[in-house]
Amino acid sequence: MYSFTQPNKKPLLKEDTKLWLIFICASVILYISFVIFLEIKTFLYNKDTDSFNKEIVSLKQKIIEMDSQKQFIYKQKTLYEDIMVKNSLMKDSIKNLLDLIPDPITLSSISFDKNKLIIYGITPTQDIYNMLMLPPLESIFTETKTYFYQMKNGWYKFKSENYLKEKE
Amino acid sequence: MFIKDLLFKPNLIAFYKEEDQYKLLNEKYKKNQVIFSETKEFKNKKEMTEYIDLVIEDNPQTYISTFIDSPNQGVVPSCNKQKYKELGIDIENIKFLCIKNKYSFYTTLYELVELKKTYAKLDFLYSAFALIDFTSTLRHNALYILTTKEFSYVLIYNNHIPVFSDIFPITEESGETSEEEGIEDISDIDIVEDFDETLDEDIESIDEEEEEEKENIENLNFEYKIMEHIKTALQEYYENGSDFVEKIFIFDTIGIENNITDMIMDELFIESSVDKFDILKTINKISRENV
Numbered sequence: 001m002y003s004f005t006q007p008n009k010k011p012l013l014k015e016d017t018k019l020w021l022i023f024i025c026a027s028v029i030l031y032i033s034f035v036i037f038l039e040i041k042t043f044l045y046n047k048d049t050d051s052f053n054k055e056i057v058s059l060k061q062k063i064i065e066m067d068s069q070k071q072f073i074y075k076q077k078t079l080y081e082d083i084m085v086k087n088s089l090m091k092d093s094i095k096n097l098l099d100l101i102p103d104p105i106t107l108s109s110i111s112f113d114k115n116k117l118i119i120y121g122i123t124p125t126q127d128i129y130n131m132l133m134l135p136p137l138e139s140i141f142t143e144t145k146t147y148f149y150q151m152k153n154g155w156y157k158f159k160s161e162n163y164l165k166e167k168e
Numbered sequence: 169m170f171i172k173d174l175l176f177k178p179n180l181i182a183f184y185k186e187e188d189q190y191k192l193l194n195e196k197y198k199k200n201q202v203i204f205s206e207t208k209e210f211k212n213k214k215e216m217t218e219y220i221d222l223v224i225e226d227n228p229q230t231y232i233s234t235f236i237d238s239p240n241q242g243v244v245p246s247c248n249k250q251k252y253k254e255l256g257i258d259i260e261n262i263k264f265l266c267i268k269n270k271y272s273f274y275t276t277l278y279e280l281v282e283l284k285k286t287y288a289k290l291d292f293l294y295s296a297f298a299l300i301d302f303t304s305t306l307r308h309n310a311l312y313i314l315t316t317k318e319f320s321y322v323l324i325y326n327n328h329i330p331v332f333s334d335i336f337p338i339t340e341e342s343g344e345t346s347e348e349e350g351i352e353d354i355s356d357i358d359i360v361e362d363f364d365e366t367l368d369e370d371i372e373s374i375d376e377e378e379e380e381e382k383e384n385i386e387n388l389n390f391e392y393k394i395m396e397h398i399k400t401a402l403q404e405y406y407e408n409g410s411d412f413v414e415k416i417f418i419f420d421t422i423g424i425e426n427n428i429t430d431m432i433m434d435e436l437f438i439e440s441s442v443d444k445f446d447i448l449k450t451i452n453k454i455s456r457e458n459v
Contacts, residue, residue, distance in 0.1 A: 001457060002265065002294050002295070002298040002301075002454050003233075003265075003291075003292040003293055003454075003458055004236075004273075004275060004280055004294070005280070005284070005291065005292060005293045007291035007458070008289065010178075010228050010229050010231075011228045012172065012176055013228065014225065014226070014227075
């Protein structure tokens, strides 16, 4: 209002102030960049830490699983050894048993089960069986049952059921 | 803009040329309070330009203003170009500034170009009448006269519109006055020579009295001139059958005696008042509204 002329355009800042501002801005930008860089690094480290923590948890879980597997394997091993011992014992027992079988008696079949031994065979007389065969069986097994069937020629077929009672 | 206003306080520099001196006022405002003010006087333009350059270097937000102190300006009680033609003003050679769509200030393009050439860093250029218009309080049947050492600017208001303006030179007439004063001085020296040289103190006191007397005569001369200007302006104004002026305001920048009001009352029967007028502060006040 009232002026015949329009004012000239005025710069807001002096030349040296501009220069200072440029330096200050550059410093602030550098500072902010460094802060951002540190923030990113921290974020990445935190992320890594999280992932490592998760890995630790997962590894601990795996260790637990492996421990349980180990326990299982130990048990299996024990069982295997037990079975091996039993088999060996059984093998020895059978060998001993077969060694004990007297000449007049002929075996037709033998079947083994866990605690049981069933023997099918032929004996000339019941007494031979009772005298020669029964005593070693009774010494091995806790219970022995024998069934005789007379054949046409006067000999006997027999079935011997022998049981081992497990200790409780 | 708010941040700009908050952070950057502009320097307002107002200046004008009075005879061979440049008067300058440099102010800085915070809200409505002056926080810095410096008044300077320079013997030549170069010194003033150097000072302005220093201020600009310190604060680029510096606005430089002045007013047109020449007869190449005026006021027209309309914004219509037709009115200018009616008044015989060549519209092609002037620039006019419409105020409130009611009246306008004008100056010649030559004056504008010259001032822009002389003061390259000038931001605001006001008409002398704009200073009166900005300060005027009573705007009905009132005559305002702004007196400077070179011109007196007369502005008459009717119905809130400046309807009449005129500019009267003072300098030329005061030149004649100085010649007269010169003659008086010679006679005064003759009188002084009559005194005994040993009475130096008495001579000095006499000299002082004479100087005061000269000043009084000069002032009286100014007052008569102002009276004449008022009378001439009123005569021209009344020629068009206008309303009577009821109050005269004298905006004084040269030290006019208050007895002029009695002279006006005796001769024109119009109530008047003399107010000290600070051109530089007024220019800055207007510039503050423009910044």
